[in-house]
Amino acid sequence: MDALIALLLIVLMLVVLGSGLWIGLALLGVGVFAMELFSTRPVGDAMVLTIWGSTSSWTLTALPLFLWMGEILFRSKLSEGMFRGLSPWLNHIPGRLLHVNVIGCAIFAAVSGSSAATCATIGKITLPELKKRGYPDHMAVGTLSGAGTLGLLIPPSIIMIVYGVAANVSIAKLFMAGVIPGILLAMVFMGYIVVWALRNPQQVPAADAHVGLLAKLYEGRHLLPVVALIIVVLGSIYSGIATATEAAALGVAGSLALAAIEGSLSWRKFYEGLGSAVRVYCMIGLILAGAAFLTLAMGFIGLPRHLAEFIGGLGLSPFALMLVLMGFFILLGCFLDGISMVVLTMAVLLPTVQSAGFDLLWFGIFIVLVVEMAQITPPVGFNLFVLQGLTKREITWLARVSMPLFWLMVSFVMLVYFVPGIITWLPGLMQ
């Protein structure tokens, strides 16, 4: 009977989501349906109380503020400065300026919480510059698409806040857990560019004019604003001076100051950035509200517990379970966005994950990595949508050039499974 209810609800969920109902409302609707049918609790009052409780939290305040920070920086001249500061240094590595994509994304990821924003901000400057110099499109776009996903892994990260709130894991620790995997994954992408460049030297255009060391250092000054912001945001979290929420507020203030100093801050831009941040937060918030109630409803009917018992009864090894979950997420990622994936998973799978003995901090980074892959798999992959806007290319072509990066991420997940210290070492050093 329980299995039948579970199956019914899962099918209903997929049908309702597939029908095109707005995702937040769909989660809410399935929650109402499940609770009306399978429990005797009064639904409406429980619904608003849960939603009120989950959306009025101090911890969640970090999310809109980081979104706002990203919107301000997207409208600033930060990415131009980064291109000028980085490119003189990268001319002599095999693959040359293609590395600007990866390093640029990694640095921007350290001040932005979102993968699509990272991709758009870096891409709007690197893609035209790389094209002008004659770099092959498939490498320029492919590496950008993969490296853009670092926006999720390198803190601050919207998806980590969503996971942290849902799974009750410290957001500061999650942020720190993402640092080393983020840097390593960026190095993996750079290694890929180097290997490609050594094998196809004829496709790599000539270097820009040679620049002396002093000139390089002088050009490097364009990186100072972003480095200062990173120190303010991540430094304050790591040192324990500020919580994630406070660091987000410092980040917004810092970005506003930065935009004001470089002269790109106007009332109009301020208004647009704020409006955009509020609407994006509203979109995410509606999903969070729906998911909070769905989690409650699922808890009442005991579905997560039964699922955990069922999966526990299969006797899968943790490795096999991880593979199954990864496959399931990649499949889900083909038609759902990352935030909905995380909240749905948390509503249903949390007890399973706990009883399988996964460390919740490790699992958070694992989910982020898998969501990253989902960002670049068609038909629904938000980085692909961003790139479509930037390049006007077919989504199938974009997906194809991103594929090598996708496989690199799959192997990276294997790496963090066998060497979990990559994730857990740095947060372990915090008090």
Added chain:
Amino acid sequence: MKSALLAFYRLLGLLAMLAMVAALITVGLSVLAREASWDIQGLDAYAGYAIVAALFLALPITFQRGEHIRVTLLMGKLPQRWSNALQVWSLLAGSALSALLAWFAVRLVWISWSTHDVSPAMDASPLWIPQLAMALGCIGMAVACLDALLSHLLGLPFFDTHAHGEAARIE
């Protein structure tokens, strides 16, 4: 009528933006207060109220600009008649659910007000005040959904889809 409704959604959106600024100021104040050892009680709770207001008050304008996400895979693939049916279903279900939410959000304000419910945190504010913003936003959303449904059935435009040039920058 149409333009009055749109002005209503925009007004709520504007209030949501003010709420976001309020959240920033509140969190900023709490950092300052700690560094300077001022004693301001309950700032944590105020930040929470501010983001609730930002979230719910922005619901209608976000909806009107087509920025709430949905799975459009099936709708895009089906012939016109069927995707039209799915749109009507989505708007019907959306209207029903947001009306339900609005009803109970108003009820929550009423219960908090009549039982003199105060915040359990340090601020001890009467909860009906911040909950009012949530109720107002939910009412706005229900109105917007009904507006969209009626507009769709009458063949009038509702969604402002060209407004969001950068809709993809969401996560």
